Amino acid sequence: MKTPVITARLLNKSYGSTVALGGVSLAINRGEAIAIMGTSGSGKTTLLHCLAGLIVPDHGDVAFHDSVGGADPALINRMSDAQRSALRRDRFGFVFQQGLLLPELTAVENTALPLMVAGLPRRAAEERAAQWLQALGLAGMETRRIGQLSGGQAQRVAIARAQVTAPDIVFADEPTGALDSRTSEEVLTILRDTTLNRNGALVIVTHDEAVAQRCHRVLRLRDGVLEGALAA
Numbered sequence: 001m002k003t004p005v006i007t008a009r010l011l012n013k014s015y016g017s018t019v020a021l022g023g024v025s026l027a028i029n030r031g032e033a034i035a036i037m038g039t040s041g042s043g044k045t046t047l048l049h050c051l052a053g054l055i056v057p058d059h060g061d062v063a064f065h066d067s068v069g070g071a072d073p074a075l076i077n078r079m080s081d082a083q084r085s086a087l088r089r090d091r092f093g094f095v096f097q098q099g100l101l102l103p104e105l106t107a108v109e110n111t112a113l114p115l116m117v118a119g120l121p122r123r124a125a126e127e128r129a130a131q132w133l134q135a136l137g138l139a140g141m142e143t144r145r146i147g148q149l150s151g152g153q154a155q156r157v158a159i160a161r162a163q164v165t166a167p168d169i170v171f172a173d174e175p176t177g178a179l180d181s182r183t184s185e186e187v188l189t190i191l192r193d194t195t196l197n198r199n200g201a202l203v204i205v206t207h208d209e210a211v212a213q214r215c216h217r218v219l220r221l222r223d224g225v226l227e228g229a230l231a232a
């Protein structure tokens with residue numbers, strides 16, 4: 001049975017006279033990996049940011065469905081900035097092409113950060129972070145700074161950091177964009193499996209057809225509109 005975790009209805013977002021999203025509706029289900037594709041400027045990142053509560057659409061709703069058959073879904077676009085940040089911190093994970101890891105911190109410190117922000121004491125946070133790093137094949141690299149890791153290793157740290165809070169949904173924007181094809185395949189497999197194994201949902205913005213083929217569904221944007229019939 002499909003259980004939605006995010007539903008979006010008629011999302012519109014413009015920047016001046018540029019229509020970045022022109023009425024996008026969709027549903028993202030638990031246990032599902034979705035790729036968002038489209039040419040440069042078609043609105044992929046804008047859509048991801050609206051779904052993740054990083055920006056607010058001009059019109060339309062984004063609903064977060066907390067639990068199976070639970071309370072009414074929460075409308076992310078009606079939340080205060082503080083409520084949206086708390087939702088992102090507690091329920092969402094993020095993996096971007098680069099830039100989210102703090103270079104002055106070690107792999108384990110970067111990974112532990114979301115847990116510490118959520119209030120876990122440092123030692124407990126770093127223990128759990130180290131378990132994730134080991135699970136992702138980074139045993140022995142916990143105390144390296146990000147600059148002392150390869151691109152693929154750094155992306156695995158980014159995945160560990162996104163997964164350490166067991167988020168309901170992981171948002172990834174070109175997570176393999178800077179990697180060679182073999183490393184890209186490995187990183188994607190890890191990202192996909194670690195999310196789907198606990199029935200999370202994965203939303204990936206990508207230009208890479210090989211990445212999209214590994215997802216359950218591909219949504220294609222053209223000029224801010226989803227191609228094809230109903231995507232939801």
Ligand SMILES: Nc1ncnc2c1ncn2[C@@H]1O[C@H](COP(=O)(O)OP(=O)(O)OP(=O)(O)O)[C@@H](O)[C@H]1O
Nearest residue numbers: 015018019020038039040041042043044045046047
């Ligand atoms: N902050 C902004 N200010 C002004 N225009 C913006 C802004 N963000 C996006 N746009 C415009 O909105 C449209 C959609 O941008 P978006 O970044 O969502 O596209 P994209 O499909 O992710 O592109 P790319 O593949 O190049 O990353 C583009 O025309 C872009 O120039």
